[in-house]
Every structure is written in C-alpha cells, then in structure tokens.
Amino acid sequence: MTRVTLAQLEPAIALGPLDGRYRKDAAPLVDYLSEAALNRDRIHVEVEWFIHLNEQGVVPGVRALLDDEKQQLRDWAEAFDAETIAQLATFEAVTVHDVKAVEYAIKEALSQIGADDLSELVHFCCTSEDINNLSYALGIKGAVQDVWLPAAAKLIDQLAAMADELAETPMLAHTHGQPATPTTMGKEIAVTLRRLARQHARIAGTEFLGKINGATGTYAAHVVAAPGVDWPAVAKSFVEDKLGLTFNLLTTQIESHDWQAELYADVARFNRIAHNLATDMWTYISMNYFKQIPVEGATGSSTMPHKVNPIRFENAEANLEISCSLLDTLGETLVTSRMQRDLTDSTTQRNIGVAFGHSLLALNNLVKGLVRLDINTAALDADLDHNxxxxxxxxxxxxxxxxxxxxxxxxxxxxxxxxxxxxxxxxxxxxxxxxxxxxxxxxxxxxxxxLTPATYIGVAADLARAEVAAWRARA
Incomplete structure (x- = not known):
C-alpha cells in the first residue's frame, strides 16, 4: 500500500505545534508577528511615508494628494486580506523580493484611485530595511502591548487572588528541602507576584525604535534628490508622530536591534520566573499541599484512572524553556551585523512570533493550572504539627x-x-x-x-496583602 504524503493534503497540515495542536493559544499573535502581518505593516509604513512626504512637500512641484485620495489609499491598506496576500505573492514571484512586491502593490492601488502620477513617491529614497525595521517594530509593539502583556497580567492577577485568599494560611517552609521557619502560602505566592510584576513593568516600558535614513544611514539619496530639506527632522517626525515609535538617529543600513535584545532579555527573565512558579506549584501538588480539581471527562493516565496529573504546569515548563532558548538566540544574534549590513537578522526575526508564541502558550497554561487548585489545609497543618x-x-x-x-x-x-x-x-x-x-x-x-508552628509566621500575611494591593493599584 502506498503511504499518503501528508504534505500534499488540503487544508495544509502544520509542521509546528503553535500552528497545529496549540493554534488556539497562539492565534492572537498572528495579527502581529506572522508573515502576513509583516506585509500588512510594510504596506502601512509605505503608505504613511508616501503621504508624509507629500504633506511635507519635500519634492518641489509635486501636487498635493487630495483628502479623498489619502482616505482611499488608507482604506485599501487597512483592508489587507487574503486577496492582498495573494496579490503580493504574485508580485514576489516575479521580483523575488518581498519589499519590492509591496511597492508594486501600492503603485497599482494608486493607479486604481487615479493617483499614478505620484507613484514614484512610493518607497522614495528608501532601502528595504527602512521599511522592514519599522514594520517589525510596529508588529512587535502590537504583540507585546495587545497580546503578551495582557496575558502576563492575567497570570499576575491570578497570583494576586491566590496570595490574598491564602495570606493567612500557615505553611511549613522548606529551605534546602528541609523543614524551616514557617511562612504562609499567600506570602510565598506574593513573592512570585512581586517578581513577575517588576518584570511586567520593565517590559511595559519598552522603547520600540525605528529609523528611515537610507542605504547606509546617511540620507545620501535624500539630500541628492531633494536638497535643502532637513531630512533627519522629516524622518523623526514620521517615525515618532506618524508611527508612534522612538526615532533612532544614527544607524548603519539596519536599525541596530539593541532594543529588541533588551526586550527579549526581559521577556526571557519573566519566563524564567514563571518557570520557577511552575516547578514550585508542581512540587506543592506532589506534597499534597494543593489538590487539583479534576476536569470533567478528562483522563489523567491511560492506565491509572486515579491520577490527576499536573500537566498544565509541565506544559508551561517545557514551553517556557523553548521560548527562552529562542529569545536568547534572538538577543544574541540581532545585536551583531557585519559592517554596514548582513542578512542574518532577516531569517532570525522571522522566529520572533515563535518565541512569543511558546511564552504565551505557557502563560495560558499556568493560569489554567492555577485556577484548578484547592489548598489542602489538612496536609499543611499536619506538616506544621510534625515539625x-x-x-x-x-x-x-x-x-x-x-x-x-x-x-x-x-x-x-x-x-x-x-x-x-x-x-x-x-x-x-x-x-x-x-x-x-x-x-x-x-x-x-x-x-x-x-507559640506554635502555625502561628510562627511573623507579618507574612501583611506582606502578602501589601503586595497584592500594590499590584492592583498599578494594574
């Protein structure tokens, strides 16, 4: 019997788990960090640069765009869909260049609205990396602010609820795995809450940098084509006022990606703290400090029906490790570029979505695991009384x-x-x-x-509740 070639089946079968088994968890990132989202942002950047240059009047004698023409062009860019994706693929099949395909698509749109007399203002004085760096910055900014940070906040919110509820629940601490000075479960959860909240604040304060200064960052083509224009000022107003990014004045052909490396280091650090949470919760479950609430109809083991496995925490561990590995690689690779430009960053950046996808999947699993935990005070009390x-x-x-x-x-x-x-x-x-x-x-x-072991908890409850209040005031 001939084996079926799965790669030829329709609809296409995903190779990776984020686009297959875990598609639902990773799907929100598709709007920001997929190849299609990158092209949508490229079109947005190109269109806004075209309009910006026209409004600035950088080339004398060029007619002003009509308000209706601007609106039609923006509406076309905003309506990016499967048809646009197919159009870009057709152009790229000829150009063998993704950014050039975007340029041709915009010129065709201008022709359709009767503004093809302005078509050579599209991609004016730009190198591809002018468009790419801004598009990536917009996509990453959107993914972080609209998807990842809310997911991270949801995890911290759940920890805050648990820390508040369990603030006074005494627990035998274990330093070096040995019985130690008692604490409360709420206070220990609040420690992780504080750690994650601090990293959340760092990530929320990220600067997303961008540049638009030509082939080697000198504005050479700009000055030759349109002398007398303050090109750095034009570029700065575009990057900051039109796109909402932070302007990077001095670069080679590429934006240096240092801000990306800083962001990925912060996200990886958040991941690693979350990983510590996963392993601690797994351990508390194994010690019977928490009982897991079974999911109706779910199977814990194919042969041992009594088991309720801590799979959410184990899944989170694995995905956080994968995410950190990718984030570390991104940060290490992107800060290096041979002289004025090489293309190692091009392939590397296409994995940004994968790195965030595994982190997002892990955060979602941690929340799902935490909400199905019940404190087992009998086990906590027994350990305290035994020590x-x-x-x-x-x-x-x-x-x-x-x-x-x-x-x-x-x-x-x-x-x-x-x-x-x-x-x-x-x-x-x-x-x-x-x-x-x-x-x-x-x-x-x-x-x-x-004094008893259960009452020897100092101000643990106060510490827990103060941290919960601090997070809720900020959130």
Missing amino acids: WEVLAEAIQSVMRAAFLKGVPGMDNPYEKLKELTRGHRVDQAELQSFVAGLGLPDEDAARLAA
Whole structure:
C-alpha cells in the first residue's frame, strides 16, 4: 500500500505545534508577528511615508494628494486580506523580493484611485530595511502591548487572588528541602507576584525604535534628490508622530536591534520566573499541599484512572524553556551585523512570533493550572504539627534578647537549641518543657508557651496583602 504524503493534503497540515495542536493559544499573535502581518505593516509604513512626504512637500512641484485620495489609499491598506496576500505573492514571484512586491502593490492601488502620477513617491529614497525595521517594530509593539502583556497580567492577577485568599494560611517552609521557619502560602505566592510584576513593568516600558535614513544611514539619496530639506527632522517626525515609535538617529543600513535584545532579555527573565512558579506549584501538588480539581471527562493516565496529573504546569515548563532558548538566540544574534549590513537578522526575526508564541502558550497554561487548585489545609497543618523543632529559631532569638537585657542563664542560646533539636524530631511537650526550664522572664516564657508552628509566621500575611494591593493599584 502506498503511504499518503501528508504534505500534499488540503487544508495544509502544520509542521509546528503553535500552528497545529496549540493554534488556539497562539492565534492572537498572528495579527502581529506572522508573515502576513509583516506585509500588512510594510504596506502601512509605505503608505504613511508616501503621504508624509507629500504633506511635507519635500519634492518641489509635486501636487498635493487630495483628502479623498489619502482616505482611499488608507482604506485599501487597512483592508489587507487574503486577496492582498495573494496579490503580493504574485508580485514576489516575479521580483523575488518581498519589499519590492509591496511597492508594486501600492503603485497599482494608486493607479486604481487615479493617483499614478505620484507613484514614484512610493518607497522614495528608501532601502528595504527602512521599511522592514519599522514594520517589525510596529508588529512587535502590537504583540507585546495587545497580546503578551495582557496575558502576563492575567497570570499576575491570578497570583494576586491566590496570595490574598491564602495570606493567612500557615505553611511549613522548606529551605534546602528541609523543614524551616514557617511562612504562609499567600506570602510565598506574593513573592512570585512581586517578581513577575517588576518584570511586567520593565517590559511595559519598552522603547520600540525605528529609523528611515537610507542605504547606509546617511540620507545620501535624500539630500541628492531633494536638497535643502532637513531630512533627519522629516524622518523623526514620521517615525515618532506618524508611527508612534522612538526615532533612532544614527544607524548603519539596519536599525541596530539593541532594543529588541533588551526586550527579549526581559521577556526571557519573566519566563524564567514563571518557570520557577511552575516547578514550585508542581512540587506543592506532589506534597499534597494543593489538590487539583479534576476536569470533567478528562483522563489523567491511560492506565491509572486515579491520577490527576499536573500537566498544565509541565506544559508551561517545557514551553517556557523553548521560548527562552529562542529569545536568547534572538538577543544574541540581532545585536551583531557585519559592517554596514548582513542578512542574518532577516531569517532570525522571522522566529520572533515563535518565541512569543511558546511564552504565551505557557502563560495560558499556568493560569489554567492555577485556577484548578484547592489548598489542602489538612496536609499543611499536619506538616506544621510534625515539625515543632522549627520553633528553635524563635526560642534562641528570645534568649538572645533576654541575654542582652542582662537576664542570667541566657548565654549560648544557639548552641543550646542546636543540642536539643539538630538531627531529630522534637514534639510539643518536649519543646515546651525546655522553654519552661530556661528561666526566662514570665512575659517571654508565656509568649513562647503560646507559640506554635502555625502561628510562627511573623507579618507574612501583611506582606502578602501589601503586595497584592500594590499590584492592583498599578494594574
């Protein structure tokens, strides 16, 4: 029997998971970081540059565009659809050049509205990279601000809700994997909330740079074609006022991409903190600190029906690792260009959407995993009650304070507690008996006698709620 060639089936089968299995999660990025979105932004940039130059009157004697002509041209650019994509493909099949295909498509649109007398103002004094860098900046800006940052904020919102709810829920801490000073689950979640919120703010403050200064960044063609024009000022007003980007005055043929590397480093850092969240939640689930709420009809294991696997957190781990690898590569590659230009950035930048896609998928999975968690206070309480020796820190700290006040018999408190607790369990009765025999002032002795692992949490609840309030005030 002849095997079917899957590559020839229609509709086309996706090679990668973001366009296949996980299409729903990654789909919002298609409007910003796909090849089609890049071409739509190229058309937008070219059209706006054409109108800007006409309005600036940089070439004497050129007639002004009519308001109706501007509107028709902008409407055509805004209506970018499958037909436009097919048109560009037809042009590119001849030109073997994607930006040239955009130029020809715009000239054809001008002809259709009766403005072909102005056609040579299209792509005026531009190198392809003038259009590309601005188009990528617009696409990345849109993807970050409209898709990725809201998804990241949704994750932080979920953490804020959990931190608030669990602010006072005591939990045995584990430093180096060993029982340690108790905390609260809410406070520990708030730590991650704060870390992610800080990175979110950095990413929200990203500057998206752009340039439009010719083949080697000198405005040489501009000055020869239209002398007497302040070309850097014309370019700056276009990049900042028309496109909403930050103008980069000094470049080679390419915009240097440093801002991209900075952004990808920040997103990768957010990813890695989120990865830490995923592994911690996975561990808390394995310790029975959280119970997972089963999804109706879902299968945890093909052979063990009792299992509810923490798959959302495991999926997030894997996708965050893939995203970070791509973001690291992007940042490393894009800041280097041989002399005035090489094309390594061209292929590299086509993977920006993939890097953000895996991050977006992971963030969505983290939220889905977190909302299906129930705190298991019985397991938390049992661990606390089984580890009274963690109060050794509290006892020796009170003894230190008493020693400093001149109370006799309070010397070497650490050593005394070490001898009592190191390497073996101490139950409530043994610990309280030890405290009773220390000779502490009555107030101190009473305070320690009332202390339990569950109440030895300091101001953890206050810290958690303060962080939740800070995020909500900002968001």
